[in-house]
Amino acid sequence: MLDTAIIGGGLCGLALARSLKKAGRSPTLFEARARLGGRILSAVPATTGEALDLGPTWFWPDTQPLISAFVSELGLSSFAQHDEGAVLHLTEADKGPQGFEQQVHGGARRVAGGMARLVATLADGLGEEDIRLGHVLHKVEDKGDHVVLTFRVDDAFLTIEARHAVIALPPRLVAETVRFAPDLDMATRDAMGAAPTWMAAQAKVVMAYSSPFWREAGQSGNAFVTHEQAVVGEIFDACDATGTKAALGGFLSFPPDLREAFLVGLPMLMDSQLVQVFGSAAEGGEQLYQDWALEPFTCSARDRAEPQGEHVAFSNPLLRRPLWDGRLYLGGSETATQGAGYLEGALEAARRIERALARARAEEDEVVLPEGLPVNAASLARFATWVATLNDAAFEAYRVRLNRALAAQQREQLTQRAMLGAIEDIYERAADMLDTLPFDMAGVPVEKGRSALMSDVQAPFRDFIQTLLDDIIAFNRTSCALSNFPGEHHLSKDYVQTILRDVAAAWRDFCLAANRRLLAKAERAAAGNALPPGAGPRKGPILTSAS
Template sequence: MLDTAIIGGGLCGLALARQFKKQDRSFTLFEARPRLGGRILSAVASSNGAAFDLGPTWFWPDTQPLIAAFVAELGLASFPQHDEGTVLHLTEADKNPQGFAQEVHGGARRVAGGMARLVSVLAESIGEDRLRLNHVLHSVEDKGDHVVLTFRVDDAFFIVEARHVVVALPPRLVAETVRFIPELDSATFDAMGAAPTWMAQQAKVVMAYPSAFWRVAGQSGNAFVTHEQAVVGEIFDACDVTGAKAALGGFLSFPPDLREAFADGLSMLMDSQMVQVFGSAAEGGEQLYQDWAGEAFTCSARDKAEPRGEHVAFSNPLLRRPLWDGRLHLGSSETATQGAGYLEGALEAARRIDRALSRERAEETGAVIPEGLPVNAASLARFANWVAGQNDAAFEAYRIRLNRALASQDREQLTQRAMLGAIEDIYERAADLIETLPFDMSDVPVEKGRSALMGDVQLPFRDFIQTLLDDVVAFNRTSCALSNFPGEHHLSRDYVQTILRDVAAAWRDFCLAANRRLLAKAEAGAPLTPGAGSGPVLTRAS
């Protein structure tokens, strides 16, 4: 039996598989396509032999530190997106474009040789023996202590058993195509269906040319076509790092239904569009084209049917909860806290799942708190470990309180009261836990009525409030139930500040309560469990 089955060979699944390989975990990655990469796709032009990206093209080091560090860690070269020169804007179909100066891509970089270099390097580091292509996930069944997965392979079904499964696929696609036994809870299932798949409605074209004639003319290659008959709406320079292997790339403005209707003449229309913007030199470029709406393993029926909306770079926190007592995890970029839909989000999702499974493994082996620690260090480690697992509990408590308020037809301060109640409950339980932990207070200084241990008690909560607040904001933004409450659906800055003032008061109360418990222990004497070595220690038995 596998320890972990990873479903999906996009960046999230591949990054997670690479980490598991380093940890010597038992895993296999299953991919439905005959290739790895998911939405990462680089096609090679026959005219110049260069690889051009038809999926993700850029990353932004200033705002996306995970992917920037990952590219460097893999030893891949990157180069800045070419933005120098005039930007063209065509607003009317029967007129010439107007030129203006503007930097379009804001410090974006590209991977030399195409984003598919990421995929090939990752695949090589994982090893062919851990990778299975052409495995289409059909169903996932919880057996209590393990999970049974059924794949469709050609015309047959293939069964795999694993202790954990990571479904690193677009949540909306999973909701439509995968059967879960038992069914997922309705809140999670609704959150999956409500998560738009990034790029699912997009089509992208790259046109290769003998030379970058637009650069010679002082143009950046960036252009925007906004008239009603626009075919390619946003155009950019897609040349390689040297500029010698020339190409222009673009995103189609035609929606999926029009692309289907004009399929036979689309190539001619795209070529004509380039000529209209850049002149006769743009005629006859070699076209590399990808319509993601036609990809069964990317675009769901709902993605295809819905009008294209504004991209939201965060997700519903319900998509980040471990399910089936930690046996099932949802991955993919669409589940990320930040950078959802981007390569950054895929890596964040992989890191989240790796942390969750590593924490579970450490708890099973007893490696969370090493034996032989001095009693205070062990008690603080136990406390910190408990706090680390409370964000999910706090968010779930928030959601329950919010639903109760909605069911009671409350209208005022819904988020404020639900979040404060959830936090106060966690703080109360944390103070109770401190009372039960066996601290040795004999040599712990007390200054002005404050125990010297309080700094260590407060430290695990450093990111607790911000993480919970981020989850609350994301949940409210993606909640249909709150769409009729504009002030709760989109939290204003003033409302958030009011919530944080309440939270600060609750934090002060917790700190006072925790300090009182530590002082009481000092007065009464704390129970100890004897251990080996110098000084009192806490063993696992305690």
């Protein structure tokens, strides 16, 4: 039986496999294609010999810290996207473009040698035995203490058992193509189907040239074509870091069905479009073309049928819940809290699942604390570990309360009441949890009625509220049920502040209650430790591995 099966060899799956292997676990990565990378794809034109990206091209250090740090960690070099020079805008099919000065890419950077360098470097850190290509996921079954995965391999089916499975694929594609037994709950299925796969139905072209003629003409290489007959709507400079290996890239304006209808003549149309924008020097560039709508392991039928809307860089929190008691996890960039659809989101999802698997392993292995650890340190560690599991419980409590309110046809303060009720429940459970821990209160200072342990009790909740609020905001914005309640669907800043004031009051009440329970423990300990005259001092207990 495998320890952890990761399905999907894109950035999320590869990054997760790497981190698990570094932690001493034994992940096995399954990929449907004959290559790794998912939507990361670089190709090398004969004209320049320099890899060009047909998938993700950029990352933004100012707003995407994970991918920025990851590129450095892997020892890869990057360079700034070229933006200097005039931007061209073509608004009419029978006229020339107009030029204007503008920075287009907002501090974007590119990986030297193409984004596929990320994939190659990550794959080098895994052994051949860790990667299985050509495995198409067909079915996932829950067996109570493990999962069974059925793959289609060539013309046969193969079953694999694993303690944990991570499906690091676009959720919408999974919803359409993978069977689950038992089936996933309807809310999770709805969330999967409602998560657009970013850029899945798009097509991209890069054209290599012998020289960067546009730079020599004082142009940036950035251009926008907005007339009705536009073929390539957005164009950018795709040269290497030195600017000597010349290329232009672009995203097609044609929708998927039109691209297929014009497939034979499309290379000529794209070439003509570049000539119309940049002049005769753009004629005859070496074309590399990728239509992601034709990729069955990227683009779902729903992605292909729906027009691409505004990019939303977060996902429904239901996509981040552990399923089947932590035996199954949904991953991929579209499940991320931040940066969904981007490389940043893929890494964020990998980190989330890595932490969840670490918690699951601790529970499975019944990890005990080091022998001889003082009882208070051990009790606080146990409390912190317990609090770390509460965000999923709090969000689920919020969702249940919200659904009840909607079923009861309530219309006012839906988010405020549901979130406050969920938090109050969690705080009550936390106070009860403190009563079960064997604190040694002898010698614990009390200053102005406050136990010295309170700072350590409060610390695990540092990010709790913000994480829960982020999940609630994302859930509300992706909820069809709340679309008829504009004030709840998109929470205003004033509404959020009102909610946070209520939450602050609930936090104050919890802190007072927790402090009272600690003081009560101290009083009971003092009464129990009362010794007859002449008796020696009683020592505090030591928590051992057998405690």
